[in-house]
Amino acid sequence: MLATPPDFDVLIVGAGISGIGMAAHLEMECPGRSYAIVERRENLGGTWDLFRYPGIRSDSDMHTLGFVFEPWKHEKTIADGPSILEYLNTIVDERDIRKHIRYNHKIIAADWRSDEARWHVTAELADGSRTLLTANFLYLGSGYYDYDEAHDPGFELGDFKGQVVHPQFWPEDLDYAGKKVVVIGSGATAVTIVPSMADKAEHVTMLQRTPTWMFSRPAKDRLANFLRKVLPEETAYKITRWKNVKLQDFAFKQARKKPERVKKMLKKAIVKALGKDNYDEPTFTPPYDPWDQRLCLVPDADLFEAMKADKASIVTAKISKFVENGIELDNGVILEADIIITATGLKLAVGGKIAVSQDGVPVDFAERFYYKGCMFSNLPNLAVVFGYLNASWTLRADVNSDYICRVLNTMQAKGSDVAMPVLPDDHGLEEDDIFDFSSGYIQRSKHIMPKNAVAYPWRLNQEYVTDRKVMKDGPVEDGILSLRKAGANAVNADEQLEAAE
Known part of the structure; x- marks a missing residue:
């Protein structure tokens, strides 16, 4: 012993x-x-x-x-x-x-x-x-x-005079009201930040090198809330949990088995949420199949609503260099920015x-x-x-x-x-x-x-x-x-x- x-x-x-x-x-x-x-x-x-x-x-x-x-x-x-x-x-x-x-x-x-x-x-x-x-x-x-450290994509910030923030180290006192914001990235963090900042900022641009597959769903689960009214809390939770587990599993396997079919479904849903006039197919068409990377959730279509209100936009391009008033893209266009958010991953x-x-x-x-x-x-x-x-x-x-x-x-x-x-x-x-x-x-x-x-x-x-x-x-x-x-x-x-x- x-x-x-x-x-x-x-x-x-x-x-x-x-x-x-x-x-x-x-x-x-x-x-x-x-x-x-x-x-x-x-x-x-x-x-x-x-x-x-x-x-x-x-x-x-x-x-x-x-x-x-x-x-x-x-x-x-x-x-x-x-x-x-x-x-x-x-x-x-x-x-x-x-x-x-x-x-x-x-x-x-x-x-x-x-x-x-x-x-x-x-x-x-x-x-x-x-x-x-x-x-x-x-x-x-x-x-x-x-x-301790976020992913460093090696950006040379050059002459940019504004503020640069990484989501992992967000300053408590960041004032973005009335300012132009560029969020670099197209993953879950960027898709979350863009509509959330759009209400106060002058405009928020999501700058993506590569598009991401997105899907929208209501933030409220109507079935779950109905079950909670008619069943004991634990029973309702177990049913909803298992339902969602099975749906997640089914969606993932469908994407692997029938990627083209899932692509069409995802695009159709975005067109419906964004409207045909606002939909640009290349912006929402990644070069990989759904679930080759994790899908990005857009609850209550908030990103698409911000885009329809012209408070947010998505630009697909590569960065040429950072300039005093924003980002110069490889096509020569300059994205003006007061604040740049580097949502470039973990x-x-x-x-x-x-x-x-x-x-x-x-x-x-x-x-x-x-x-x-x-x-x-x-x-x-x-x-x-x-x-x-x-x-x-x-x-x-x-x-x-x-x-x-x-x-x-x-x-x-x-x-x-x-x-x-x-x-x-x-x-x-x-x-x-x-x-x-x-x-x-x-x-x-x-x-x-x-x-x-x-x-x-x-x-x-x-x-x-x-x-x-x-x-x-x-x-x-x-x-x-x-x-x-x-x-x-x-x-x-x-x-x-x-x-x-």
Whole structure:
């Protein structure tokens, strides 16, 4: 037996959707387990606390971005940032999670000590000092992008005299009333910012190098709101959630199977929302198929309404150079701007950029295979959340949390304190493209991503319905996940006791 227990049974990194979800699952499924959430920021919420740009909202419906255990009760299913923060704060308070959160703890290193069966985790505090925490299990809910740096496309701002802002670092006092704004980018952030700034700005132009597939839907789900009136809250939520899961899955698969048909449907819907006179086909025709990149949601057609009101416009061109009063395009046209918003994408990061090591040897995640989309080959007692690209992030967060709780309970029942997916050196696994998406932020980051095999369980699936069934109902002891005591090769505690005798 070890002389002293670790500080915590489970240490959760990040107090955003993933971390709060794991804490809630621990409270429900592993009562009595000690845990803490360490959060680098001063507030909980992760993405929803960091991003403060105008109109910040979900680009997924809240019946699937919400947790499986906590019904979404607002009328709007496409929610703004403050509503999502309110939802998370309610969960934290009602489930007595808040007392477990330690703010201003930036995790910079984590070393697995095999002889102790625990992680030694180094946190940097707000004053620059460091503290050491130990835990048997480490759960990384730190998101998928770099909090410190945004993607730098290498713009040479030259003679531009105005203000340049990146959405990830939005200034609280930005005054854009009556000003000309150019938003560079065509992804979800740009599509959100443009209509949100159009009400106060003189004009907002979305400058895109490449068009993006867009689709519009009402911010309110009429069926969901009807069901909430006639059914118990939880029942209505479950029905709506499953309906949306199936619709997401169907839409994604239709786009992959019949891309031309889906293209026509998407274009037809934009023409209807924008009007034939305002519709320019090249502006809304990407050079790739729908769902080769994530579709951009336009709730209540707000972008198209701003365009019809001549408060916003979309320009497709490449940047030649930045000039004193705006941007000169490769066709010689100058886009005048007082403010330029560089919505040029995120910089991805693995495991919150934590320096992870195993008995002092650095761990390169790019050399490890995913195991069931949440653990890694030959790395003990560590799990991570990387959400779906073709569905809501929280769907994976829920599945992973529930699965890891099953692992923890099986470990307890077996008297084990180590759980490791074992992959032999001569595994012979056939590798697969981890992300079959052409998005720039994905392609730029493939070199740091863990490996993905063709065959389950050594992969990060993009199939929620399949994952949910396997992770919830499949055996924890599957012949791959090894459960044992510290410093032992035995599979479980009973075998270790026999060996000691």
